[in-house]
Amino acid sequence: MPMPNLTVLRTYALKPNPTDLPSSVLFCHTETSLTIFDAYPKAMFHFLVLPRVIPPTTTSELMSLRSLLAVEKERAWGIVEMLGKDAEQVRGMVEDEMVKRYGFKWDIWIGFHSVPSMEHLHLHVISSDLISPALKNKKHYNSFHPKLGFFLHLKDVLSWFDSDPSYFDMMSGLKKDQYEPLLKEDLVCWECDKAFKNIPALKTHLQGIWDERVRREKNRLEKKRKRDHEDEEAAATQTSLPSNKRVDTGDAS
DNA sequence: GTTCTAGAAC
């Protein structure tokens, strides 16, 4: 069994020229960050935004969120803020792709794992469906549950910088003992709070939510298509109001 | 972070 490489993200972040990376790895990059496809996506869309290593910031400061939050507040803030800006660009690209592929968009979460498994800071950009063959166990699911507390939303992390220094100090400790137990919590649907006995049952539920969403969106698009079609006909016959504002007179003509 | 698999859970 090959031992997985837990430092591969750092080798990516150190590339002087990110475009050397295979296109199967690199999604996009800026002067200060690169965004890669998560190798084991836990949702239909799942990317990691990594800070590039730019002096005076060092690889060891960029090891994790915890190590970054230990450097001077202003410099740490600048890096988190920069990652957030670049993640928002990625969000926009993902939303475009959602519309292109499915005709609608759904939530995208942006945040850090409180206890990371791989070295080098990485900001997750992940779609809220949580449907993926690589999502296989409770730890995978709970690590992205948006209300459980293990997943730290970017907005919340940024808010720590504006709060009392004592609160910042408390949160920035990111103690393993405080967060790791959350991964063992019972399986609960993040959307409807229903509990599940095991992962296969939860995955069936998530798939059901998705199938229902697709069905509703199809109906919506079909209704809109019909409305627009009627409006075209109405315009052709000089009827003034769009069909969705018209009062039904029961006139069949 | 994953894979593999023993044995728990059903």
Place this chain on the structure above:
DNA sequence: GTTCTAGAAC
């Protein structure tokens, strides 16, 4: 008997 979880990986 099969499904599923959870701990080891030298």
